[in-house]
Amino acid sequence: MKNNKFINKIICSDTLELLPKIESGSVDVVLTDPPYFLDKLDDNWDHEKVSNRNNQYTIKSLPAGMKFDRAQGKKFYAWYLKISEEIFRILKPGGFFFSFSSPRLYHRMASAIDDAGFEIRDAFMWLYTQNQAKAMGVDHFIKKMKIDEKAKEKIKEKLNGWKTPQIKSCFEPIAMAQKPTDHTYLNNVLEHEVGLLNTHVRIGNNMYPANVFAVDSINELIDKTFLLPKPTKREKGEYNDHKTVKPLAVCEYLIRLSAFAENAVVLDPFVGSGTTAVAAKKLGKNYIGIDANEKYVKISERRLKELDEKPDLFVDIVGSQKYAQRNLQVQLQIA
Secondary structure, three states, rough: OOOOOOOOOOOOOOHHHHHHOOOOOOOOEEEOOOOOOOOOOOOOOOHHHHHHHHHHHHOOOOOOOOOOOOHHHHHHHHHHHHHHHHHHEEEEEEEEEEEEOHHHHHHHHHHHHHHOOOOEEEEEEEEEOOOOOOOOOOOOOOOOOOHHHHHHHHHHHHOOOOOOOOOOOOOOEEEEOOOOOOHHHHHHHHHHHHOOOOOOOOOOOEOOOOEEEEEOOOHHHHHHHOOOOOHHHHHHHOOOOOOOOOOOOHHHHHHHHHHOOOEEEEEEEEOOOOOOHHHHHOOOOEEEEOOOOHHHHHHHHHHHHHHHHHHOOOOOOOOHHOOOHHHHHHHHHHH
């Protein structure tokens, strides 16, 4: 098997240093949630620095990432273009690239992926309602104005309810990109075993796969059409303190849609606490995980070990669909 020294391993390394060592055209699917560098203007990802409350600026109770600067997006684009170019090289023809993003940086991320040579096929929308509003009022600035108190009160009254331009975020976008196929889709899947989407996968109440999903119940109509299984508290692991752990069902959904080959390789170049790797392993696929944070690498490895020892800890979203992809493969082989 190609990439033998990386297959089914979590590697502690800088992603841009390791990706060039992975063989060209050897990966089926890339699924990742990259760092966004919202607190700073460089690409030096330091977990302790970003997690430090000193980086949370004015409102200490809110997550890091409040500071806004257009240069952030430009820096992110330049950095992610390099990442995307390496991913383009590594993927097989027709291979898929799924990349989570923050809404305000999606255009930069998608542009970087596009400019690396990918085809942007779609964008998934992860809906959720439980999130904290991050907009700030301006009363504390009004208090500092060198005017009399009566004038300050008039300004406060006039601007009551008007806050900084930060809408409560209730969705997370995921770019769905594809490396161009080698000739037709049929030829590509027969030659490289990737390039088509598995429509046997269902979402909600046995619905056709959609580019919208939720893992928390919202209302009857949305649940019927877009609901994935809610993550359990146990699947994350009590020891897992990663800030943005993705639900296992989400990663399973995307891998199940796109990874056709029995021995497909799923790469996550920013594996974090390992959800992509756990999902790939749970589905019988191979994985490669990369992260610069040694602590997260150890968490990933522990979760993967638990999958072997305590498989009941992890949500099963396969249901009656578990043989559908295998049957489709047999049909294509016969064709």
